Amino acid sequence: DPKIIQKPKYLVAVTGSEKILICEQYLGHNAMYWYRQSAKKPLEFMFSYSYQKLMDNQTASSRFQPQSSKKNHLDLQITALKPDDSATYFCASSQDIWGGSQNTLYFGAGTRLSVL
Amino acid sequence: QQKVQQSPESLTVSEGAMASLNCTFSDGTSDNFRWYRQHSGKGLEMLVSIFSDGEKEEGRFTAHLNRASLHVSLHIREPQPSDSAVYLCAVRNYGGSGNKLIFGTGTLLSVKP
Numbered sequence: 639d640p641k642i643i644q645k646p647k648y649l650v651a652v653t654g655s656e657k658i659l660i661c662e663q664y665l666g667h668n669a670m671y672w673y674r675q676s677a678k679k680p681l682e683f684m685f686s687y688s689y690q691k692l693m694d695n696q697t698a699s700s701r702f703q704p705q706s707s708k709k710n711h712l713d714l715q716i717t718a719l720k721p722d723d724s725a726t727y728f729c730a731s732s733q734d735i736w737g738g739s740q741n742t743l744y745f746g747a748g749t750r751l752s753v754l
Numbered sequence: 755q756q757k758v759q760q761s762p763e764s765l766t767v768s769e770g771a772m773a774s775l776n777c778t779f780s781d782g783t784s785d786n787f788r789w790y791r792q793h794s795g796k797g798l799e800m801l802v803s804i805f806s807d808g809e810k811e812e813g814r815f816t817a818h819l820n821r822a823s824l825h826v827s828l829h830i831r832e833p834q835p836s837d838s839a840v841y842l843c844a845v846r847n848y849g850g851s852g853n854k855l856i857f858g859t860g861t862l863l864s865v866k867p
Contacts, residue, residue, distance in 0.1 A: 640797075642797065671854075678859070679859070680758065680856070680857040680858055680859050680860075681798075681842065681844075681855075681857040682857070683854050683855060683856070686854060694854055696854075728797065728798070730798075742800050742803070743798075743800065743855070744797075744800075745790075745797035745798040745799075746797050747795065747796050747797045748797065
């Protein structure tokens, strides 16, 4: 059974609309993340949260807003969608935010977003 | 900003033959190097995480790190068709939060029976 659930698996949106990508983890982890994988580009770090608090933000645009209603939830709201936002968005989690040899990062299966 | 390059872009090997994948990074600011794989339509699975120069083995997967050469490789012993996937190299910079990683674009590995 997947321990990090992302919904929906596929999403099609029109330019200018708003969507929310859902992520829940059932690993008991304290840190959660969003990464994005655009076509022909490397997987790219977007945000990290620890105990529901923002730790790092590498996303230039304020159109991307993470939302954490519970410790094991980190949704991603995207407003004023553009075709360039088309990508697969991966949610991930780890026991804690700080790295160590045992602090493995676990990924969900991703949400593939297409903006027309 | 650290850059991570992987080679080859794609690789086909026969079942049982060793598979070797390469990753170079642009500067010495990283303290942790990881290999992940991604089966089509699935999330990423971490294979090996290495911190020091030398070798780290996890089952059939062995990572070799040489910081002076800015190079880390992954060797897969006795690959099977189920190992066919995209393999991603990722590095973490000193002082960075634990899991803020910089990824390469991947190597697509195909293992033929």
